Amino acid sequence: MKLSNRTKVLEQEELTLAERIYLPAIAGGMMTTLKHFFQKPVTIRYPEQKRYLGPVFRGHHILKRDQNGAERCTACGLCAVACPAEAISMVAEERKKGEETLYREEKYAKVYEINMLRCIFCGLCEEACPKEAIFLRHDKMVPVFNDRNEVIFGKDKLVEKMDDRYLRDGWK
Amino acid sequence: MKVTIDNITIEVEPGTTIMQAARQIGAHVAPPAMCYYEPLKGSGGKCRACLVKVTAGSEKDPRPMPKLVPSCITQVQDGMIVENTTSPQVLEARKGVVEFLLLNHPLDCPVCDQAGECHLQDFTFEHGVSKTRTIEERNTFEPQDLGPYIQLNMNRCVLCYRCVYTADQVTEGRVHGVMHRGDHAEISTYIEKAIDNDFSGNVIDVCPVGALTDKTYRFKNRVWFTKPVDAHCDCGKCSGKVTLWYRGDEVIRVTARKNEWGEVQDFICNTCRFERKKTSDWTIEGPMKVARHSVISANKYGASSIKPAFPLKQAAEQYKQIDDNRDRSFLEPQKQLK
Numbered sequence: 001m002k003l004s005n006r007t008k009v010l011e012q013e014e015l016t017l018a019e020r021i022y023l024p025a026i027a028g029g030m031m032t033t034l035k036h037f038f039q040k041p042v043t044i045r046y047p048e049q050k051r052y053l054g055p056v057f058r059g060h061h062i063l064k065r066d067q068n069g070a071e072r073c074t075a076c077g078l079c080a081v082a083c084p085a086e087a088i089s090m091v092a093e094e095r096k097k098g099e100e101t102l103y104r105e106e107k108y109a110k111v112y113e114i115n116m117l118r119c120i121f122c123g124l125c126e127e128a129c130p131k132e133a134i135f136l137r138h139d140k141m142v143p144v145f146n147d148r149n150e151v152i153f154g155k156d157k158l159v160e161k162m163d164d165r166y167l168r169d170g171w172k
Numbered sequence: 173m174k175v176t177i178d179n180i181t182i183e184v185e186p187g188t189t190i191m192q193a194a195r196q197i198g199a200h201v202a203p204p205a206m207c208y209y210e211p212l213k214g215s216g217g218k219c220r221a222c223l224v225k226v227t228a229g230s231e232k233d234p235r236p237m238p239k240l241v242p243s244c245i246t247q248v249q250d251g252m253i254v255e256n257t258t259s260p261q262v263l264e265a266r267k268g269v270v271e272f273l274l275l276n277h278p279l280d281c282p283v284c285d286q287a288g289e290c291h292l293q294d295f296t297f298e299h300g301v302s303k304t305r306t307i308e309e310r311n312t313f314e315p316q317d318l319g320p321y322i323q324l325n326m327n328r329c330v331l332c333y334r335c336v337y338t339a340d341q342v343t344e345g346r347v348h349g350v351m352h353r354g355d356h357a358e359i360s361t362y363i364e365k366a367i368d369n370d371f372s373g374n375v376i377d378v379c380p381v382g383a384l385t386d387k388t389y390r391f392k393n394r395v396w397f398t399k400p401v402d403a404h405c406d407c408g409k410c411s412g413k414v415t416l417w418y419r420g421d422e423v424i425r426v427t428a429r430k431n432e433w434g435e436v437q438d439f440i441c442n443t444c445r446f447e448r449k450k451t452s453d454w455t456i457e458g459p460m461k462v463a464r465h466s467v468i469s470a471n472k473y474g475a476s477s478i479k480p481a482f483p484l485k486q487a488a489e490q491y492k493q494i495d496d497n498r499d500r501s502f503l504e505p506q507k508q509l510k
């Protein structure tokens with residue numbers, strides 16, 4: 001069946017002698033290979049060498065503390081509802097008297113988990129957060145997993161350490 | 173009686189208020205209500221959220237009313253013409269009302285249990301301005317326990333008096349009320365006396381904001397992560413018709429059923445509300461009907477179905493008809509039509 005009148009029939013001509021003995025083509029291929037010996041390699045040796053990630057890279061999640069060291073997250077659930085991969089889950093708890101230095105708000109996240117196999121690093125959680133609590137670090141990637149038990153990151157891995165604070169240039 | 177609201181005419185009974193007439197037309201013309209609550213007698217006229225413009229008083233006297241009127245307590249007259257969202261003056265006034273209601277309201281929606289089903293949140297989202305102009309300090313109160321089940325967070329109260337009317341009309345012997353006047357007004361019980369009436373839990377449902385909340389549900393979960401299911405049981409004290417809010421297999425909250433205006437028709441007793449929290453206590457009827465744009469049906473990515481007005485308007489302005497005069501003779505006869 002003809003769909004249109006634009007069909008062309010290709011006619012292949014018979015190969016010339018130079019084409020039939022292949023040697024010129026092989027020499028041409030070898031030249032291309034040889035050229036790459038003297039060029040800079042495009043790949044890097046990843047775990048030892050690392051690339052510059054750029055100022056807007058979205059990597060490892062971090063739950064920020066405020067300047068007094070109290071956790072900013074109030075377990076409002078907006079990051080979890082914004083997450084397209086449904087990677088975030090949390091359990092809220094009421095702050096008790098005397099815990100004001102630990103938690104900024106009346107309510108805090110007792111459990112905060114991100115499934116790093118599900119996470120697509122879109123940054124929508126960061127955008128949704130009303131308390132400026134969750135950020136995706138621009139300077140650190142999520143480490144490689146070796147086991148399925150390691151993929152769910154709890155508060156121990158996510159909450160900012162006071163001796164190793166995360167700051168962005170724009171915040172200073 | 174004929175009344176026209178937002179260019180839609182409807183025939184209503186004499187004695188209907190503008191609010192009820194608008195609600196008969198539909199949700200898109202009904203003014204918002206913070207204090208008016210149809211099942212409670214005497215409610216309404218306090219929050220000014222439902223202000224509308226009356227451009228013609230009646231058939232006999234077609235002069236416009238000089239000021240905006242609260243639609244929940246103004247009765248319709250024959251031939252009345254009302255402007256709700258079609259009037260820029262009304263929208264401007266509502267922005268002011270939002271600012272007044274938020275004068276002392278803390279912006280702690282991320283903490284508050286009511287977030288997601290809060291009428292003030294909806295009202296502010298639709299009619300408010302996104303920035304606050306107040307620099308004064310807000311009134312602050314310590315959270316109080318009203319009995320074992322109800323917590324009062326006076327910071328969030330908008331003084332709508334709904335809970336006072338509920339206690340008067342649904343329960344016997346009201347023990348709480350509004351104390352003091354003006355800016356000092358607050359809901360309180362007599363010397364923090366516990367509300368231990370069997371129907372006292374209904375004040376949680378009628379509260380439009382998060383001032384009165386369920387202590388058994390406190391910080392358990394956010395509304396949009398729970399699944400509402402209609403259920404009933406044989407209860408000697410009330411109708412037993414409730415909504416169960418599930419998280420997984422666990423019932424984390426029981427509330428009365430609300431209609432599309434967020435109003436409870438069948439008030440339920442405290443036993444049903446606070447003590448029957450097992451699936452085996454209930455006969456399940458089926459999932460609750462949730463409005464498509466409600467946050468309760470969130471996380472389903474309905475973003476494509478909600479089209480903001482601005483891009484639509486811009487697209488309409490920039491639209492150009494394409495002059496297409498290509499040969500279409502090879503198409504089927506129906507498709508040849510332009």
